[in-house]
Every structure is written in C-alpha cells, then in structure tokens.
C-alpha cells in the first residue's frame with residue numbers, strides 16, 4: 001500500500017470490535033442504513049467516524065462524483081475498450097437515448113415472450129438456456145432465487161463445455177417441448193457454440209421437425225446469430241455497451257422473464273433502478289454501495305486481507321456467491337490503473353463463500369480461529385422462502401446473527417488456548433425484507449455499484465477483462481496445432497490425454 005491517503009487511514013487508531021458499542025452509544029445508527037427493502041449493517045466492522053471521513057476524502061481525491069456522473073451519462077468510461085457501461089439504462093436510468101433503446105428492446109423481448117406463451121413455437125414446457133459467465137450466472141441466480149414464487153417453465157441453465165452438463169439437462173427434457181435460448185454477447189464463445197450445436201443435434205436426433213425454429217438468440221451480435229442459423233424474428237439483441245457480467249437486465253434475462261413472468265422481471269428492474277437512483281443521488285456519507293466499498297478498501301488495501309467471504313443465510317440466494325465471484329473478480333482483479341500504470345497496492349480480494357448454516361459446519365472453523373483475517377458478509381431475509389414450520393427460519397436467522405456476534409466478541413480461555421476465540425473479526429449483515437424480485441434487483445444493483453465504487457477508489461477500469469483471453473488463445477492453438485512448441489509438461493498432458501479423446 002503506497003497511496004498516502006491509505007497510509008493516513010492505516011495510521012488512524014483501529015478499534016477493538018468488542019468494545020466499539022460501549023465506546024459509542026450511537027454506533028448502530030451511524031453504521032446502519034436502510035435503503036428500500038434492504039438494511040445494511042456495518043457496525044460490526046472496524047469502520048469508525050474517523051476512517052469514514054478519511055475515506056470520504058479519498059473518494060473526493062479519486063473524483064468519485066465525476067466518474068459516477070460520467071457512468072450514468074453513458075460516457076465511454078471503459079477506456080481500454082472505448083465504450084460506455086450502460087447496464088443502468090436497462091433499468092431505465094441513465095443516458096436518455098440508451099434508455100429508450102433498452103425500452104424498445106425490452107418491448108421486443110416481451111412480444112416474443114407473449115408469442116411463446118401463445119404457443120407460436122408449439123407447446124413449450126422446458127427452457128434450455130445455454131450460455132457461460134455473465135450469460136449464465138445472472139439468469140441462473142434470478143431463476144433459482146425466485147422460482148419458488150411459481151415458475152411457469154422448467155428451466156435448465158447449461159454453461160460448462162463438459163458434455164455431462166448438457167446431457168444431464170436434456171435427459172430430463174422432452175425435445176418436442178423444449179425451447180433453446182442461446183445466450184452469448186459475442187455469439188462466438190467456444191463453450192456456448194459447442195453446447196448449442198449439440199442441443200440442435202439432440203433435437204434433430206429426436207425427430208423434431210424444425211430444430212432451428214426452437215432457438216432464441218440473446219446477443220449483442222445479431223449478425224453472428226443469423227449466420228449461425230437463427231431467424232431474425234427470434235433474435236433478442238442488447239447493446240454492446242452492456243457488459244457480459246452486467247447483462248442479466250437485458251435480453252440475457254430472457255429465461256427469468258419467461259419463467260417468472262414479465263411482471264416479476266419488471267419488478268426486478270424497478271428494484272435495481274431504485275438502487276441506481278440511491279447510488280447516483282445520495283450523499284456519499286449515506287451511500288450504501290460507496291460505504292460498502294470503503295469497508296472493502298479498508299480490509300483489502302489497508303489491512304491486506306486477501307479474501308472476503310459471503311454467506312447467504314437463505315437457500316434462495318445459494319447462487320449469490322458464485323455470481324459475485326464473476327462480478328467482483330472479473331471486474332476488479334486487475335494490476336494496472338486506467339492509464340496502464342502499475343496499481344499502488346492490492347486490488348480485488350478473492351470472493352468466496354457459501355450458504356448458512358451449511359458453511360458453519362465446514363469452513364467457519366478457519367473464520368473463528370484461523371490465522372487469516374477474513375471480512376465476512378451475511379445476507380439474510382426476514383421472511384422465509386417456505387411454508388414449513390417457522391422454527392426453520394428462526395433457527396436459520398438465530399445462527400446467522402450468532403455467527404456475527406461470535407466473530408466480533410470471541411471468547412477467552414487461558415486454560416486451553418485451543419478453545420479460545422480471538423474475536424475482533426469483522427462482519428457486515430445485509431438484511432432483506434424478503435427475497436422478492438424488487439429486493440433481489442436492488443441487491444444485485446448494490447453489488448454492481450459497490451464494485452464500480454471500489455474500482456474508482458483504486459483508479460482502475462472495472463469494465464474490461466483481458467485476463468481471460470490468453471487461456472482462450474492457447475486452447476485454440478492446442479486445438480489447431482496440437483502439442484507442438486509447448487513446454488514438456490503441457491506436451492506430455494496433451495499427448496497422454498488428447499491422444500485418447
């Protein structure tokens with residue numbers, strides 16, 4: 001850490017979490033914030049009034065307000081790729097022209113959904129959504145979280161190029177009643193195109209009359225989809241300025257809009273739009289994504305924590321950790337600033353996590369007694385996602401709150417150090433009223449803006465992802481040229497295994 005602002009923050013007194021509430025009777029109200037259906041509680045972190053003020057200064061120094069305005073105005077803030085980052089426009093917020101284009105594309109999506117519901121493509125019961133990364137993780141999260149409210153179709157989201165994934169999905173589907181949604185911003189991603197081709201073969205082999213007639217393309221490259229064989233009327237385009245990992249609000253969200261219904265999809269967008277307005281308009285000291293980014297910066301850049309853990313104490317949000325892994329690590333796992341200079345300290349930590357209470361019986365040992373300090377985030381809902389005995393939800397929430405308290409408090413045991421808990425371990429709690437479409441929209445938009453705020457505070461571009469390209473290039477060269485020219489280890493692996501398949 002060589003930034004003078006961060007060094008100044010590091011020099012501020014660091015409180016012992018055990019005594020923070022005794023030291024400041026107003027701490028809870030100072031470090032909690034309710035925004036729509038979400039309540040954020042940072043009071044069990046090391047944030048103090050002094051560090052908050054210092055971070056507010058850092059935000060000024062890093063021109064946070066100007067970058068935020070440029071982002072919402074649709075300026076090309078993704079400098080390395082020369083384009084804007086316009087996912088808020090999908091929710092109706094931002095540059096007027098982009099908003100009206102997004103609305104027009106949403107209307108097109110809605111019309112196709114109405115046609116499918118009216119059986120224009122025959123009777124459909126199953127949706128096979130094929131995509132990877134941002135073209136899969138978002139829709140998967142939304143459908144999985146909200147399908148309990150009454151999904152009208154059986155949805156399978158297939159991403160892995162490993163044929164086992166596709167085989168498992170299609171084995172439970174009737175080919176005559178399956179709609180295939182091929183989701184790819186570029187419409188060139190190897191995994192997706194191979195899975196899509198195999199899905200078509202499956203329809204052909206099953207004797208489905210017009211296999212391509214069952215395909216919908218969700219893409220920012222409609223020409224490529226046409227070339228591949230999808231009829232123009234079944235292509236749902238979205239704007240190039242919507243990044244892959246930010247695209248669930250666009251036509252990439254099609255399986256969610258179809259399975260959950262248009263009203264639910266719209267309410268997801270509205271929840272996100274409310275968070276957009278909060279992020280854009282509220283004072284920095286009361287701005288949830290920005291404060292969360294301060295906490296992230298404190299642990300990663302000031303204290304050097306290399307990971308952050310997120311536990312969803314709600315089965316409906318079980319896919320949230322893997323969704324956030326892409327959002328946070330693909331956005332902010334960078335080593336250079338916007339100007340291509342080496343960064344002056346660590347950037348994104350490793351995001352990991354799981355669900356409570358399962359994780360308590362697997363990884364919480366390290367969180368309580370291990371040597372690596374890990375800031376923890378709990379996400380829970382006041383309302384349960386089921387109609388079983390309320391004792392289930394009570395036990396879930398009791399455990400969630402107990403873990404936060406235990407991490408903070410710790411417990412001494414002079415007689416037996418193996419049974420002592422150091423405490424002073426930070427956690428944030430995000431409490432939702434319920435896992436409804438609008439609350440989920442607000443939650444995801446909160447994470448997007450927090451990721452952006454972190455990037456601004458570090459001076460990096462969160463909207464490119466060149467780090468994923470080299471592996472793809474090398475895979476292509478192995479496909480075309482085999483083992484030639486590689487190191488002995490890689491050549492031996494290629495010879496041994498690829499000679500067989």
Ligand SMILES: O=P(O)(O)OC[C@H]1O[C@](O)(CO)[C@@H](O)[C@@H]1O
Nearest residue numbers: 133134135184185186189244468
């Ligand atoms: O939607 P596409 O173009 O198939 O890309 C899928 C994913 O691949 C990546 O480009 C990474 O390889 C992600 O950023 C993206 O979400």
